[in-house]
Amino acid sequence: MKLLVGLCFVVLMIFGIDGNAQVLSTKEAKVIMVVDETNETVSHIELFGNFQQMKKAEVLEKYPNSHFYIGLLEGSYELNKNNVIPTHGSTVIMYTDRQYLSINTLFPSDKFTVGDELDIGSIKAKVVSKKKGELILKTQ
Template sequence: MKTNVFFITIFFSGLLLFAAQERSTTGMKIIVVVDAKANVISNITPLDTFQKMMVSEVHEQFPGCHFYIGSLKGNYDLTDTEVIPAENATVVMYTEREFFRSGDFLDAKTLGKGDNFRLGKVMSIVTSNKKGELCLKIEQS
């Protein structure tokens, strides 16, 4: 009997560990962090985590960056403050919805369908670019 309880405990522990490593969503709200100097997306953060931070903490952690509201659909890995989209996930960045409005920075008009774009730690491809909405599909993770 003790052996059965032990194996059942190990089995469920393994399931919990596996579930914590990769997550899936039909729509997660995110903040896309754009490095102003390098003109690249340096980080993706969950919106709820970002909202809990004080403005001074945000600017200390991400100096010289702009913050855009977006959404993520598909699989992703999650660390304390970063979302890492998995291959074939889709990120939508609302280029006209900056979280801390500081003027237009990212000129999304220059990006066309099929363009490659670095998205933090992964590469993506532009699937569409409508007014105020840049859709990116993750190519490799």
């Protein structure tokens, strides 16, 4: 009996009691940066594969008044109900000229310079590099 209780405890510790959030590590993951069009900030990050499984109408209903930019995430991240939350020290590359569900609106990366801080979802990031069509951010 003690062995069964101990085994259950170990299983819960391995898989987590919550079950909603997972911390994953990756060399590179393709993501979608959801940008609120009213204040031009990144409100959410989702895995690209999740967006591909949704119909255009579903995406627009889930994220009204938003633009969607393709990006890459390098490092660790937490996945909570399809929402990607990069961990401290991860790199996020936002392709400001590559939209998903193309609406031909470029992300206003001109207003950012190296060293600027901005919110991406629920975390802060710092601009480490800016090139034409690309904004490279490091999470803090």
